[in-house]
Amino acid sequence: MVDCFKLDAVLEVDAGARRARVQPGVVQAALNAAAAPYGLEFGPDTSTVDQATLGGMVGNNSSGSRSVVYGETKDKVLRLAGVLATGETIALGPCAGGDLSSGIGGAASAPLAAALARIRGRARGVIADRSPQTGRCTSGYNLRELLAPQPNLARLLTGSEGTLALTTELEVLLDPLPGRRLGAALAFDTLRGALEANVAILDTGPSAIEFLDLEPLRRAAGLAGYPRMAALLEGREAALLTVEYQGSEEEARAGLGRLAGLAGSLGAARIVWLEDAEALSEAAALRRAVLPLLMGAPGADRPTAFVEDTAVAPDRLGDFVADLERLVALHDASTIAAVIVEPVMLTAGVHALPQEYLEGLRALCDETGVILIFDEIVTGFGRLGSWFAPSVFFDKSAHVVTGFAGRCECCGHNLRQRRVEALVELKLEDGSTQLPMEFRRDVRGKCH
Numbered sequence: 001m002v003d004c005f006k007l008d009a010v011l012e013v014d015a016g017a018r019r020a021r022v023q024p025g026v027v028q029a030a031l032n033a034a035a036a037p038y039g040l041e042f043g044p045d046t047s048t049v050d051q052a053t054l055g056g057m058v059g060n061n062s063s064g065s066r067s068v069v070y071g072e073t074k075d076k077v078l079r080l081a082g083v084l085a086t087g088e089t090i091a092l093g094p095c096a097g098g099d100l101s102s103g104i105g106g107a108a109s110a111p112l113a114a115a116l117a118r119i120r121g122r123a124r125g126v127i128a129d130r131s132p133q134t135g136r137c138t139s140g141y142n143l144r145e146l147l148a149p150q151p152n153l154a155r156l157l158t159g160s161e162g163t164l165a166l167t168t169e170l171e172v173l174l175d176p177l178p179g180r181r182l183g184a185a186l187a188f189d190t191l192r193g194a195l196e197a198n199v200a201i202l203d204t205g206p207s208a209i210e211f212l213d214l215e216p217l218r219r220a221a222g223l224a225g226y227p228r229m230a231a232l233l234e235g236r237e238a239a240l241l242t243v244e245y246q247g248s249e250e251e252a253r254a255g256l257g258r259l260a261g262l263a264g265s266l267g268a269a270r271i272v273w274l275e276d277a278e279a280l281s282e283a284a285a286l287r288r289a290v291l292p293l294l295m296g297a298p299g300a301d302r303p304t305a306f307v308e309d310t311a312v313a314p315d316r317l318g319d320f321v322a323d324l325e326r327l328v329a330l331h332d333a334s335t336i337a338a339v340i341v342e343p344v345m346l347t348a349g350v351h352a353l354p355q356e357y358l359e360g361l362r363a364l365c366d367e368t369g370v371i372l373i374f375d376e377i378v379t380g381f382g383r384l385g386s387w388f389a390p391s392v393f394f395d396k397s398a399h400v401v402t403g404f405a406g407r408c409e410c411c412g413h414n415l416r417q418r419r420v421e422a423l424v425e426l427k428l429e430d431g432s433t434q435l436p437m438e439f440r441r442d443v444r445g446k447c448h
């Protein structure tokens with residue numbers, strides 16, 4: 001285990017080239033502070049900006065609510081220096097054309113370049129056909145980079161969670177700080193209403209949209225610290241969208257004007273315009289604080305997260321939430337707790353969990369009344385001696401969720417082709433059966 005927190009030097013900010021060289025333990029907020037005097041910032045805005053390190057953001061391929069304009073961390077990584085498991089150092093960066101050896105430096109560069117070229121040759125079709133066509137994609141290794149006309153091998157490591165090399169130094173691209181940010185918070189009576197409005201708002205060119213489910217949030221203590229949002233937080237509406245526009249003063253105002261033009265047709269119960277910096281930063285702080293606020297709720301009001309980081313095309317979010325609410329309604333929402341079993345698919349291959357682990361999990365779930373959800377029904381592939389985990393566990397009312405998140409595109413695809421929906425019926429406690437709950441897939445959106 002290596003802790004990089006002391007490797008926290010911003011080595012260089014090259015304002016002209018909009019680049020920074022940093023050690024991996026630099027916290028994003030510290031990089032932003034170093035870049036701000038030059039009118040620059042690191043664009044991908046994780047909500048953990050005050051804690052997330054650049055090494056960790058590269059590890060996770062982090063991004064945030066402004067991913068509609070800034071993309072993900074991988075889009076900002078230019079070069080990376082690291083250490084391999086063998087102890088050898090490595091330097092990764094842009095290739096000259098498709099020549100992979102030109103993008104790797106270090107003693108192991110020749111065999112690594114040859115191995116990558118073999119992967120590219122062998123898996124080109126699979127990578128091209130089966131990669132989710134999402135704006136945001138953080139699943140598996142970023143093998144898509146290999147198919148780029150000029151791959152950048154530093155980006156190949158982005159999202160690899162430290163499994164390929166330990167990052168020791170990074171060069172990243174910075175973005176210009178916008179002159180102005182303006183926004184609005186819109187409250188809706190239903191989650192679906194907010195999510196449908198989200199689709200229309202995306203057409204107005206926002207720099208960020210964030211969705212908040214207000215009902216659980218209202219149970220949290222500590223909301224008094226958000227006086228500007230109080231009217232919305234104390235109301236009865238179910239959901240909140242915060243929307244932001246950035247650019248020059250005119251651009252940001254024009255964006256807000258487009259939103260105002262639409263406002264009458266969005267179905268919002270209330271709108272608060274966030275036109276001063278304090279109001280916007282309060283809305284952003286609320287977004288960042290949601291998880292800590294929820295986790296601070298007393299006793300039974302403290303929620304248990306069970307579906308996180310899903311990627312759903314914005315125009316399917318309404319259906320997605322309706323499906324999710326159906327699942328919650330099927331079980332008593334106040335007691336719902338679930339374990340989701342999910343292998344890594346596609347770019348990294350299938351990582352089947354050991355059978356003993358799944359059996360232990362099954363037993364624990366039975367004992368405690370926790371729902372076991374198989375997110376990807378090929379979980380059992382290989383080691384369970386069966387194509388589908390549910391065929392092993394099905395008599396015990398496991399839930400099968402297919403195509404649940406962006407990560408499942410490939411699997412959902414297999415599923416549709418094999419028409420296994422009919423084979424894997426869900427046995428409910430009353431003895432009746434139901435087809436697996438199928439969540440929406442087709443993930444092409446950028447919505448956090």
Ligand SMILES: Cc1cc2nc3c(=O)[nH]c(=O)nc-3n(C[C@H](O)[C@H](O)[C@H](O)COP(=O)(O)OP(=O)(O)OC[C@H]3O[C@@H](n4cnc5c(N)ncnc54)[C@H](O)[C@@H]3O)c2cc1C
Pocket residue numbers: 004024045046047048051052053054055056057058059060061062063064065160161162163165166167168291292
């Ligand atoms: C409340 C909360 C909110 C979040 N919000 C967001 C969000 O808005 N957007 C988003 O994208 N993510 C979000 N995340 C997850 C987010 O990715 C992390 O918070 C952050 O980016 C990771 O940074 P870290 O320094 O904590 O990394 P860690 O958690 O320490 O590491 C992340 C991964 O990178 C690897 N890693 C770390 N350092 C190195 C290194 N030097 N070399 C190689 N590998 C390394 C680790 O092994 C690990 O796999 C959130 C998490 C929480 C808890």
